[in-house]
Amino acid sequence: MRYLFILLVSFITANSYSQDSTATQRPTKVKGTLVSASTSLPLSEANIVNINQVVGTATNDDGIFEIRAKVNDTLHLSYLGYKSIKVRVTNDWLKFGNTKIEMTELALALEEVTVKQLELTGYLEVDMNQVPITSNNRYRISGLPGQGYEAGKPNIATKVLGAIFNPADFLYNMFGRKPNEMHKLKKMKEDDEIRSQLSKRFDREMLLVLLQVSKFDLDEIVNQCNYSKDFINTANDLQILDAISECYEEYKVIKRSKERKTGKD
Structure with missing residues (x-):
């Protein structure tokens, strides 16, 4: 009877510890x-x-x-x-x-900004030549109707393909070096609250924290994915997220294709 009592107490203690441990991890x-x-x-x-x-x-x-x-x-x-x-x-x-x-509050110092106004003459042909022209055609931005990414340049697949056959390329090295961080892209895109926050931000801070990359690396990823300087400088954080995600998906597809080809050889 004594041994049965000891066994019962031991079982209860172990079960209680297991529940506490599970609760801590849950x-x-x-x-x-x-x-x-x-x-x-x-x-x-x-x-x-x-x-x-x-x-x-x-x-x-x-x-x-x-x-x-x-x-x-x-x-x-x-x-x-x-x-x-x-x-x-x-x-x-x-x-x-x-x-x-x-x-704690930050002390923000605003730099003086000079805006050069257009000097219009009233003649359409002359005035049209004064309007800045950007050659970056755009298409589709997730969640933001009417806006989009650049088009008309070599596509992402071409750029990533070059990265795979050149291991020194920054893009290939970055994606290969930080696969876990890049896997977070999918989770970030699925969280509505994160997407909502990113759509209002332009400082890249949240992206840097979640992806665990530096500001330089983030800019280089987007740049190597063939997005223009204009896009990098003006896009909000949600647009940057979608741009990186699309490029990463292209990278994975081409990488798997290369691995299958290498396996056959």
Whole structure:
């Protein structure tokens, strides 16, 4: 009877430990409140992204947010005019609930911008020659009707094909070197909140954080995928995401084709 009691206690203890361990690993939600460090006022519509889970959300009018996360996940918090921060999810945060997080304002200095106005003569033929012309024809931008990417240049497949047969090419090296980060592209495209946030941003910060690449690498990826400087300089972050995603899909197709051809040889 004594041995049976000991066995029963051991079973309950082990089962309890297993449940606790599983609960720790199971994704749950964390809740927080973002406030200004200088005014203590809530920051509404701030962007919060779980880098590990690749999900996003935004704060409400009271600065409160809730997002899926588990222990040791990293949240990236950003708000216009404030310094972005990264916060690690802890057991205490999951256990005790809402946590107040302060964000610090940035000092923004605007550079003087000179706009050169067109000097119109009233003669259509003369005035038309003064209007800047861009040769970048465009097509399809996901989620933004009426706008699109450049066309009329060598297609992406041609550019990526060159990368595969030249291992020194930046594009091939980047995609081959960071496959895990590139796989996040699919998750980013599937998360409506992240897409919504990216469509309003032009600073590339969220893309850099999620893809774990430098600003130089990000620009080079888009450039090597045959998108123009005009597009790189004017596109919002969602457009850049879709551009990279399309290029990456082309890369994977051609890479598989090359591997099958090599296998047959």
